[in-house]
Amino acid sequence: EVQLVESGGGLIKPGGSLRLSCAASGLTFSIAWMNWVRQAPGKGLEWVGRIKSKSHGGTTDYAAPVKGRFTISRDESENTVYLQMNSLKTEDTAVYYCATEGYSFGYHSIDSWGQGTQVTVSS
Amino acid sequence: QSALTQPASVSGSPGQSITISCTGTSSDVGGYDYVSWYQHHPGKAPKLMIYAVSNRPSGVSNRFSGSKSGNTASLTISGLQAEDEADYYCSSYTSSSSVVFGGGTKLTVL
Numbered sequence: 001e002v003q004l005v006e007s008g009g010g011l012i013k014p015g016g017s018l019r020l021s022c023a024a025s026g027l028t029f030s031i032a033w034m035n036w037v038r039q040a041p042g043k044g045l046e047w048v049g050r051i052k053s054k055s056h057g058g059t060t061d062y063a064a065p066v067k068g069r070f071t072i073s074r075d076e077s078e079n080t081v082y083l084q085m086n087s088l089k090t091e092d093t094a095v096y097y098c099a100t101e102g103y104s105f106g107y108h109s110i111d112s113w114g115q116g117t118q119v120t121v122s123s
Numbered sequence: 124q125s126a127l128t129q130p131a132s133v134s135g136s137p138g139q140s141i142t143i144s145c146t147g148t149s150s151d152v153g154g155y156d157y158v159s160w161y162q163h164h165p166g167k168a169p170k171l172m173i174y175a176v177s178n179r180p181s182g183v184s185n186r187f188s189g190s191k192s193g194n195t196a197s198l199t200i201s202g203l204q205a206e207d208e209a210d211y212y213c214s215s216y217t218s219s220s221s222v223v224f225g226g227g228t229k230l231t232v233l
Contacts (some may be wrong), residue, residue, distance in 0.1 A: 035222070037169075044227035045161070045169065045212050061220050064124065084146070097168065101222070108216040109159040109174035116168065 002112040004098045008029045009117030012088055020083040022115060027112075028056060033101040034046035034074060034081040035110060038119075040096030046094075050101055051081060067092075088121045096120075126168065127213055127225035134231040140201040141226045145213035146194060151223055153194035157216035160189055160198045163227075164209045172211075173198060200230070208232045 008020040024032065033056070036048040049062035051072045060072050070082040083099060095116040104111045127138040128146040145152065145160075147166045152158055160173040171180055173189035176196060196215075200207055213225040 004189075037138070043226045045163070045214075046126075047222040047224060050222070063221060090208060105171070105174045105178070107159075107175035108155075108222065109171055110158040110169075110214060110222065111168070111171050111174065111180070113168040113199075118147075122124075 002100060004100070004112060004114035005115045006096065009096065011108065011122065012123050013118045014088060014121055016088050016121075017084070017086045018088065018119060020085070020096055021121070022081045022083075022114060024079045024081065024098075024100075027100065027103060029074075029079040030118040031057045032103045033100045034072070035101045036070075036072060036081075036083045037099055038092075039095045039097070039116075040091070040094040043094075048083070048096070052054075058063045059111055079095075085119070088119075090121050092119045093119060109117055111114065124151075124217055124218065124221055124223045127215060129211075129213060129225040131226070132229045132231065134233055135203045136233045137203050137205065139203050140199060141203060141230065142200075142216040143198045143211055143213075145196040145198070145215075145225045145232070147196075147215055147223070148194055150218040150233045152191065152196050152213075154218060155216050156191070158189070158191055158196040159214045160196075161212045162185075162207075162209045163212060169212065172191070201207055203232050205232050
């Protein structure tokens with residue numbers, strides 16, 4: 001069973017930086033495409049970005065609101081994916097979920113999810 | 124990339140059927156058979172209910188079904204049960220290699 005555990009959330013001032021981690025187990029991490037999805041208070045799910053597996057180039061894609069501020073990376077030795085968030089804005093306040101894409105069922109489905117970690121950007 | 128359009132809320136009585144629509148464009152829903160549906164109970168992790176338009180992961184009740192016509196996908200839940208009350212989201216792969224979600228639909232079981 002795939003398990004994803006996020007950590008690193010907290011309260012941060014606008015303009016600050018924060019790094020989230022997602023420890024993955026129960027899967028072959030090296031072939032997994034890893035995503036970050038967020039949910040702001042009272043709002044719906046919003047895709048943040050992904051990092052492909054090394055065999056697919058390990059490239060990253062980002063949603064427009066975070067492009068240039070957020071960076072996704074992965075550590076194959078630790079089975080961990082990271083979300084580095086810089087120049088944080090109040091509108092980045094959300095629960096951040098780590099998730100696999102297409103790992104179990106293909107077709108770009110977001111098929112396994114973590115429990116999420118809360119990020120609050122406030123002065 | 125604009126969010127896919129879903130109704131904000133739907134409701135039904137136990138035993139009834141409901142359908143939630145998800146409208147996009149030819150650059151997402153209409154262009155690929157990569158539409159998924161998720162059930163989200165507040166405070167919990169979202170759960171994949173349908174992938175590739177109409178496929179159910181093992182363990183998901185056959186009361187849940189998906190379909191697509193043109194730029195609109197649909198999720199139908201038959202034989203509504205109290206435990207189905209949750210938020211439901213659609214998602215689609217897009218022509219810009221991103222993923223886009225719908226705005227979400229709150230299902231109330233009366």
